[in-house]
Structures are given as C-alpha cells and as structure tokens.
Amino acid sequence: MDLVKELKWRGMVHDLVPGTDDHFQNNMITAYIGFDPTADSLHIGSLVQIMTLVHLQKMGHKPIVLIGGATGMVGDPSGKSKERNLLDEDTLNNNINAVKKQLEKFLDFNCGDNSAEIVNNFDWFKSYNFLSFIRDVGKYIPIGYMMTKDSVKNRIETGMSFTEFSYQLVQGYDFYWLWKNKSCTVQLGGSDQWGNIVTGIELIRKKDGGQVFALTTPLIQKSDGGKFGKTEDGNVWLDKIKTSAYKFYQFWINASDEDSKNYIKIFTLKTQKEIDLIIKEHEMSPHLRLLQKAIAEDVTKRVHSPEDLEMAIQSSSILFGKSTSEDLRKLDEDTFLSVFEGVPLYEINRKDLSSNLLELLTEKTKVFSSKGEARRMFNSNAVSINKERVIDVDYLNSNHILNDKYILGQKGKKNYFIIVVI
RNA sequence: GGGGAGAUACUCAAGCGGUCAACGAGGGCAGACUGUAAAUCUGCUGGCUUAGCCUUCACAGGUUCGAAUCCUGUUCUCCCCA
Numbered sequence: 355m356d357l358v359k360e361l362k363w364r365g366m367v368h369d370l371v372p373g374t375d376d377h378f379q380n381n382m383i384t385a386y387i388g389f390d391p392t393a394d395s396l397h398i399g400s401l402v403q404i405m406t407l408v409h410l411q412k413m414g415h416k417p418i419v420l421i422g423g424a425t426g427m428v429g430d431p432s433g434k435s436k437e438r439n440l441l442d443e444d445t446l447n448n449n450i451n452a453v454k455k456q457l458e459k460f461l462d463f464n465c466g467d468n469s470a471e472i473v474n475n476f477d478w479f480k481s482y483n484f485l486s487f488i489r490d491v492g493k494y495i496p497i498g499y500m501m502t503k504d505s506v507k508n509r510i511e512t513g514m515s516f517t518e519f520s521y522q523l524v525q526g527y528d529f530y531w532l533w534k535n536k537s538c539t540v541q542l543g544g545s546d547q548w549g550n551i552v553t554g555i556e557l558i559r560k561k562d563g564g565q566v567f568a569l570t571t572p573l574i575q576k577s578d579g580g581k582f583g584k585t586e587d588g589n590v591w592l593d594k595i596k597t598s599a600y601k602f603y604q605f606w607i608n609a610s611d612e613d614s615k616n617y618i619k620i621f622t623l624k625t626q627k628e629i630d631l632i633i634k635e636h637e638m639s640p641h642l643r644l645l646q647k648a649i650a651e652d653v654t655k656r657v658h659s660p661e662d663l664e665m666a667i668q669s670s671s672i673l674f675g676k677s678t679s680e681d682l683r684k685l686d687e688d689t690f691l692s693v694f695e696g697v698p699l700y701e702i703n704r705k706d707l708s709s710n711l712l713e714l715l716t717e718k719t720k721v722f723s724s725k726g727e728a729r730r731m732f733n734s735n736a737v738s739i740n741k742e743r744v745i746d747v748d749y750l751n752s753n754h755i756l757n758d759k760y761i762l763g764q765k766g767k768k769n770y771f772i773i774v775v776i
Numbered sequence: 777g778g779g780g781a782g783a784u785a786c787u788c789a790a791g792c793g794g795u796c797a798a799c800g801a802g803g804g805c806a807g808a809c810u811g812u813a814a815a816u817c818u819g820c821u822g823g824c825u826u827a828g829c830c831u832u833c834a835c836a837g838g839u840u841c842g843a844a845u846c847c848u849g850u851u852c853u854c855c856c857c858a
Contacts, residue, residue, distance in 0.1 A: 610813050642811080643813075765805095
C-alpha cells in the first residue's frame with residue numbers, strides 16, 4: 355500500500371498537491387515537517403504530525419524533522435489572532451533540545467538510507483543577511499500573492515507586524531533549502547500550514563523551476579466541537595513531568611466512543627483489520643471500553659514506556675475500580691506513592707487535623723480557592739476522603755491517616771489530591 | 777478637526793435612581809443516570825465570621841437618604857462627516 359492511501363483511510367489527509375500520491379510511488383522520497391520550539395515539550399496535538407512521519411518512514415521514505423530555531427524567533431501568524439511574543443535565544447535553544455529528544459523516541463535515526471534526520475533552520479538563517487534574503491527570496495514572491503493567504507487576510511485589519519507578514523517567506527525558504535541541499539521534495543504539516551507550504555512550492559518553482567509536493571493533515575475535532583488535546587488543566591504534554599504518564603493514559607481512556615474511533619486510526623499503528631475488530635468488539639460490550647483502552651495502552655507505551663503504562667493501569671484500577679477505603683489501607687507507602695504519582699500533594703501539620711474541613715481545604719491547603727467554593731462542593735456532595743463521601747465538615751480525625759502520613763481526597767469523581775500530614 | 781455610540785462578572789449580553797452580587801445565553805464545575813463515554817435532567821458559578829455583612833458594573837470625582845443606572849472630568853474602543 356502506498357503512503358497516501360494509508361494516510362487517507364486513517365483520516366490523516368486534509369489536502370494535497372495534485373500528483374503527491376504518484377510521487378510517493380517513486381523509490382525513496384524525502385519529506386519534512388517543521389515543529390515550532392515554542393515550549394520545552396511537544397503536546398499531543400503534534401503527535402498527529404509525528405505519526406505521519408512514522409508512517410512515512412515505515413514505507414521506506416526518509417523523514418526530516420525541521421526544528422524552527424529561526425522561524426520560532428519570528429512567530430507563525432497562522433491561526434493566531436494576536437501578534438506573538440518573541441522568544442529569546444536561550445529559551446529557544448533549551449526548547450529545541452527538549453523537543454529533539456522527544457522526537458527521537460518515534461523515529462529511527464539509524465537505519466541506513468532512510469534514517470530520520472533533524473535539522474534546525476537557524477543553521478542556514480543565522481548568517482543569511484537581510485539584503486541577500488529580500489533580493490534572493492523576496493523578489494520571487496509578489497505581495498499580492500502573500501496577501502491572499504488566510505494567515506495574512508485574517509489579521510490585516512486587526513494589525514500584523516512586518517515580521518509576521520514575512521513569516522511565509524522564511525518558511526518558504528526552508529523548503530527551498532531542504533529541496534536544494536537534502537533533495538527533500540515533500541512538505542507535510544497541519545492544515546493551517548497550507549498557505550506557508552504553498553509559498554515554498556511557489557518559490558522553488560519560480561527560482562529554480564523545481565517541482566515539489568505537499569500533504570496536510572486535518573485539524574482534529576472532537577465530536578462535541580471542543581478542542582482536541584485539552585483537559586481542565588490545559589494541554590496534554592508528551593513530557594511526563596508536565597503531564598504524568600497516569601494523566602496521559604487517562605486522557606485517552608476518557609475519550610468518547612465517537613472520538614476514539616478516529617483516534618485509534620490516527621494515533622496507533624494498528625492495521626485496518628485490527629482496528630475494525632477492536633471497534634466491533636467494543637460495540638458489542640461498550641461498557642468494557644476496549645477501544646479506549648487499546649488506544650491508551652498503545653499510545654502511552656510508545657510515548658512513555660511499558661513500565662509507565664503498567665503503573666498507569668494499576669493506578670487507574672485502584673482509583674476507578676471498586677476499591678474502597680479498606681483497600682487503600684492495605685497499600686504500603688511505596689505503592690501508594692507510585693499509584694498517586696502526579697496527583698497534587700498538600701502538606702499540613704498534624705495539629706491542623708482538628709480544624710474543620712472547610713478551613714483545612716482552603717486555608718491550610720489550596721485544594722479549593724475559597725471557602726465559598728468548598729461549601730458549594732460539600733453542598734453538592736462532591737467531596738470524598740479516602741474514597742468515602744463526606745458531608746460533615748468535622749468528619750476528619752487521626753483514624754483517617756493512611757500509612758501514618760497520607761489522606762486521600764477527591765474533589766468530584768476524577769480529581770484526586772493527597773494531604774500529607776507532617 | 778466636527779458629530780454620534782459605547783466600556784457590565786470567564787465570554788456574549790441585559791439592566792437606564794431603590795426590589796441588583798446584578799436577567800438571559802454560552803462556557804466551566806458538581807450531582808443523578810451510565811460505561812471514568814455520549815445524550816439528558818438538576819444544582820452551583822465575587823468574597824466572608826453566611827437569616828447578615830463586605831468588595832464589585834472602565835478610572836477619578838460629584839448630586840442624592842440611596843447610583844451599574846444621573847452630572848463632571850479622564851482613559852480607551854467603535855461608527856459617520858471632513
């Protein structure tokens with residue numbers, strides 16, 4: 355099966371330059387995707403792009419990952435309603451290294467001809483001076499052409515700096531450079547990148563008469579219209595310090611049936627047959643949530659590790675299984691701590707146990723931001739201690755301390771917190 | 777430069793002298809039902825020492841027993857005419 359066909363059935367193709375599918379029929383094609391080093395970790399939004407590269411490499415083609423050390427300094431206006439803040443060089447370098455490390459987990463950098471490669475566009479932009487650039491690159495792209503891009507049109511009224519306006523030329527030149535120096539003939543990217551990608555294609559055609567191709571992936575939409583990849587605490591990161599393996603696993607477990615049917619195609623490498631089977635089994639007994647589990651296991655294992663996955667599964671079964679206060683007491687300290695890794699910890703003094711829960715959860719700890727909020731939670735029956743619902747604010751006593759040290763609390767069903775008694 | 781409209785809680789958006797911590801919608805949170813899903817229903821959504829009190833309706837003053845609502849000034853936004 356060829357790459358485009360593979361990506362298509364997985365729902366990973368939004369748009370492509372005519373001829374791209376045929377182009378991939380040739381021997382080995384080199385293709386690239388750019389990542390912005392705007393944070394010191396990638397998040398699951400970038401996972402879609404990473405997966406396209408993984409498929410690419412699996413089919414014997416060569417993936418190049420471009421880290422936008424230079425473009426990160428300029429700021430891509432695509433999909434942004436406001437002018438971006440520029441990052442300083444130190445932050446940028448730090449981010450580049452972090453992102454590099456994460457990508458190394460997915461792609462093979464040492465498998466002969468089609469080994470993946472990482473490049474940083476800062477390397478070819480750092481010594482490129484302004485005059486040469488506007489002469490050698492700017493000359494080929496008419497203003498009228500640049501103005502028709504959505505990223506520009508949407509912003510021209512509300513304000514956009516020359517810096518952001520020129521972004522498409524900078525990214526366009528990346529493509530040119532990679533084409534010239536690395537024989538890279540395809541650019542991949544999210545659908546919001548279409549405009550920038552096309553500028554690159556145009557530049558290559560006009561400057562050197564070259565023919566190159568592109569394919570974009572769709573923006574992932576949840577069935578309820580919400581943004582993919584967000585939880586109440588924000589982005590889901592690939593870095594387990596920012597998003598613990600347990601939370602990462604839970605993110606996939608919590609996906610709706612509807613969404614999961616799309617996710618499994620995009621985020622796992624399972625074949626169409628395997629996926630059909632899982633979906634069929636899932637539909638026969640949806641309450642077992644085989645589908646969500648299949649995705650969560652597959653993705654957590656690849657992004658983190660089999661050990662992290664084991665831990666996440668164990669934690670989940672203790673937290674969401676039928677475990678009771680009794681079961682909690684049976685956990686030794688090490689198990690307890692690893693099960694609850696990533697759950698927020700709050701320290702209190704042993705003598706604070708005598709204060710009522712309202713005070714304890716707002717003043718002594720910051721579980722609730724105000725007593726009003728705490729009261730509302732109690733009124734709606736949302737607070738649990740050691741897995742038991744609590745209505746009485748004077749409920750707590752020393753018998754509730756587990757392992758002579760911990761008290762496990764819940765705010766609602768899914769939000770755990772731990773009080774450490776010292 | 778001349779004329780007009782406006783600035784209200786996370787967002788949109790009522791209110792035009794007391795009954796306003798402020799209608800409604802969206803979002804968010806929680807509860808019920810389930811499958812840690814979706815849909816649905818319900819409650820909550822400024823703070824506190826909570827039958828009450830305090831701080832909020834761009835900012836600073838003023839009128840009034842009483843102001844988000846009236847007056848003055850300031851800042852900012854939008855529209856029309858030059």
